[in-house]
Amino acid sequence: MQATFIAIVFFATYGLIMGNSLYDLEPQGRDVGLATCEKIYGLMAYPRIIKNITVLRTSPLRVRVHLLAQGPSKSIPFSVEGMVCQVGFDQNAASAACRSQNFHNAVMVTDIAWHEPPASYGQQCIMDTESYKSVIPCEYILHQLSCPPSATNLADCRFPPLFSQSTGCNAYTHVGLICT
Secondary structure, three states, X not given: XXXXXXXXXXXXXXXXXXXXXXXXXXXOOOOHHHHHHHHHHHHHHOOEEEEEEEEEEEOOEEEEEEXXXXXXXXXXXXXXXXXXXXXXXXXXXXXXXXXXXXXXXXXXXXXXXXXXXXXXXXXXXXEEEOOOEEEEOOOOOEOOOEOOOOOOOHHHOEOOOOOOOOOOOOOOOEEEEEEO
16 A cells, blocks of 8 residues: 555656646556556645535435545546445434435434445445546545534535544444435
């Protein structure tokens, strides 16, 4: 893992020294996986603004977070998709998620034991840009949501950085919603 990170930093730095943006690097004879790593690193290294959070599935809750990475020369839209942990997910968060789907009532279902089906994107996280899509191994992308009672979207809430770990999140802490 450390060697991979060092390789990413080396190639990203080399590209910048040669006058390339992290977003403009092409494989040019190198492994396509490394080029994709460079692009992901570039998206995650620059400041990001969350534009919207879309509910993809309510039980267990799966969302797509739409972001804008603010690079030195241009802004790059991208999204990440993944599961939501029940740790810190309360009725205000449930109501915000249901309101984002034009429902008025929310019932939160906790302690859902859910395991990824074989050969699916079930619990993996997906990073999607205009030019590529990458599967990222992760369990959750959101937890500890603090939402005001009037929130109409999960983007209106505060939460730790995407992909941050919580010791309370595991395979038995998925949250589900019933929206009416």
